[in-house]
Amino acid sequence: MTPVFRPIRRPIRELADAVRARRVSPVELAETFLERLQRIGPRYNAVVTVTRDRALSQARRAEREIAAGHWRGALHGIPFAVKDLLATSGGIPTTWGAAPLRDQAFDFDATVIERLESAGAVLVGKLAMVELAGGMGYRQPAASFTGPGISPWGVDAWSGGSSSGSGSAVGAGLVPFAIGSETWGSILSPAANCGVSGLRPTYGRVSRHGAMALCWTLDKLGPIGLTADDCGIVLEAIAGPDPRDPTTARRAFHYETGDRSGRHFRFGMIRGVADTAEDAVRDAFGRSLDVLRTIGTVVEITLADLPYEAITRTILMAEAASAFEDMIESGAIAGLTAPEDRFTAYARDAILAKDYIRALRLRTVVAREADRVLSELDALVAPGRPALASPIDREFRSASRGNVPDVMGAIGNAAGLPAIAVPNGFNEAGLPTSLQFMGRAWEENAVLAAARAWQRLTDWHRRRPEGADAG
Amino acid sequence: MSLPDRAPAEVELRLALVLGRYGGRLDAEQTEALCRAVEAIVEQITSLRGVLLGNADEPLPRFIPFRGDE
Numbered sequence: 338m339t340p341v342f343r344p345i346r347r348p349i350r351e352l353a354d355a356v357r358a359r360r361v362s363p364v365e366l367a368e369t370f371l372e373r374l375q376r377i378g379p380r381y382n383a384v385v386t387v388t389r390d391r392a393l394s395q396a397r398r399a400e401r402e403i404a405a406g407h408w409r410g411a412l413h414g415i416p417f418a419v420k421d422l423l424a425t426s427g428g429i430p431t432t433w434g435a436a437p438l439r440d441q442a443f444d445f446d447a448t449v450i451e452r453l454e455s456a457g458a459v460l461v462g463k464l465a466m467v468e469l470a471g472g473m474g475y476r477q478p479a480a481s482f483t484g485p486g487i488s489p490w491g492v493d494a495w496s497g498g499s500s501s502g503s504g505s506a507v508g509a510g511l512v513p514f515a516i517g518s519e520t521w522g523s524i525l526s527p528a529a530n531c532g533v534s535g536l537r538p539t540y541g542r543v544s545r546h547g548a549m550a551l552c553w554t555l556d557k558l559g560p561i562g563l564t565a566d567d568c569g570i571v572l573e574a575i576a577g578p579d580p581r582d583p584t585t586a587r588r589a590f591h592y593e594t595g596d597r598s599g600r601h602f603r604f605g606m607i608r609g610v611a612d613t614a615e616d617a618v619r620d621a622f623g624r625s626l627d628v629l630r631t632i633g634t635v636v637e638i639t640l641a642d643l644p645y646e647a648i649t650r651t652i653l654m655a656e657a658a659s660a661f662e663d664m665i666e667s668g669a670i671a672g673l674t675a676p677e678d679r680f681t682a683y684a685r686d687a688i689l690a691k692d693y694i695r696a697l698r699l700r701t702v703v704a705r706e707a708d709r710v711l712s713e714l715d716a717l718v719a720p721g722r723p724a725l726a727s728p729i730d731r732e733f734r735s736a737s738r739g740n741v742p743d744v745m746g747a748i749g750n751a752a753g754l755p756a757i758a759v760p761n762g763f764n765e766a767g768l769p770t771s772l773q774f775m776g777r778a779w780e781e782n783a784v785l786a787a788a789r790a791w792q793r794l795t796d797w798h799r800r801r802p803e804g805a806d807a808g
Numbered sequence: 809m810s811l812p813d814r815a816p817a818e819v820e821l822r823l824a825l826v827l828g829r830y831g832g833r834l835d836a837e838q839t840e841a842l843c844r845a846v847e848a849i850v851e852q853i854t855s856l857r858g859v860l861l862g863n864a865d866e867p868l869p870r871f872i873p874f875r876g877d878e
Contacts, residue, residue: 371810415837472843521823533816583872583874643859644852644855644856644858644859645854647853647856648856649850649854650852651853654849668833677841679841680830680833680834680838680841681841681842681845682830683826683830683833683834683842684826684842684845684846684849685849686825686828686829686830686847687825687850688820688849688853689848690854691854692853694867695853695857696856697867697868698861698865698866698867699856699859699861700867700868701865701867701868702859702861702865703867704868765870801825
């Protein structure tokens with residue numbers, strides 16, 4: 338008797354093999370994950386909309402195509418969900434996590450969704466997020482009309498912002514992979530808090546057409562999956578130039594999976610990068626360095642003395658204030674969920690044009706400095722997030738708010754550099770910690786290779802949260 | 809509206825701009841929070857001013873002239 342195939346929390350390649358071999362059908366996969374989104378999603382405040390009709394239609398089509406011998410590739414028939422800042426047609430709302438926009442709808446699909454569906458993937462839902470991707474200055478997890486995002490690793494632990502639903506849905510096995518967005522920390526943080534892998538691509542690698550704009554020169558879309566390999570597979574499907582987003586680069590991306598055995602990596606670590614991290618994060622990072630030294634060298638790097646966080650924060654604050662000028666000036670932000678989001682953005686009128694342009698000029702200095710360092714390395718390594726998931730009913734520490742240092746995030750986002758966060762341990766309470774690899778611009782393959790090598794040596798990415806049904 | 813005594817001149821000027829536009833929408837607690845936010849912004853901007861930039865240090869990305877047929 339053929340054993341029943343259990344699709345929950347399996348990497349994409351395992352699902353793809355099963356679909357191609359017809360051990361499981363796209364419709365069965367869609368039904369499984371639709372049911373989980375519906376039944377388990379509310380436990381984590383992870384889901385805004387379950388796209389049942391669209392998913393089943395796509396899944397049936399995938400099933401017919403595969404039965405006819407037309408297999409499109411690893412994503413064919415694989416369910417996925419997106420952060421609810423990506424436009425969807427067909428009357429499916431796109432809420433941006435904001436109560437005043439609960440009924441917002443578009444008549445087109447974001448490029449990322451189009452590309453995933455062209456690859457045969459099946460859209461099963463739209464996932465919760467911090468309202469307006471956190472751009473109004475939120476200070477605590479209860480900043481979305483769907484409630485505070487909850488990590489599958491702790492009933493009162495935050496799933497991280499702002500791609501909170503994308504992190505917890507993957508972590509809890511509600512979808513095989515999801516799309517998130519990062520302006521500063523919004524892919525790496527939920528990946529860290531939910532014990533999964535999250536890839537922030539190089540700025541301009543992935544089209545943002547149809548995505549809510551928070552900061553035009555900082556926003557990136559990227560995958561969150563169980564493994565680095567999952568992220569690579571998804572990135573290949575969504576990357577590439579798009580005439581509808583003039584910031585996309587004319588560079589094709591081919592995901593390189595040919596790992597050379599015995600490859601020797603060159604890792605760098607900014608001096609003191611983990612000094613201000615929480616104890617469990619710092620300890621896990623220290624142990625990770627020992628593992629990394631078995632596959633490469635780790636050298637300490639000293640960066641030029643620049644106000645990295647202030648530069649990125651100034652750009653973020655100014656662009657977000659402009660992107661949401663209509664909501665701010667009209668007072669519509671008063672309808673947002675987090676009390677601080679209802680007025681904090683007013684302060685950004687205090688940033689003058691000259692201040693913003695100075696920050697942009699300094700960003701050039703940062704980009705050159707980062708490239709100088711990274712040109713000698715495969716990746717800089719650091720904790721994926723300096724703090725563990727905070728309790729959902731308390732204020733959190735955040736670099737974008739300025740009360741915790743995050744030089745890696747400030748540099749990586751200001752300079753638009755790729756980075757991946759992967760699980761690297763747990764604290765005593767069972768909350769995950771993570772490790773990030775950040776590379777030179779356009780070198781996603783280098784950080785993915787490093788992260789894959791890490792995941793071949795460790796099993797943190799295979800751990801399952803107890804709270805989520807094994808299914 | 810009187811500003812907190814502790815506000816130095818630059819904070820005071822920038823805060824006046826903010827409160828001039830939005831002060832009527834704010835309660836006392838929110839006004840105090842905005843004062844702290846503007847102080848943080850001024851501190852942030854001051855740190856940016858501490859870095860020497862030359863005439864040729866230009867921002868990225870550069871503006872690209874647009875043509876709809878290209």
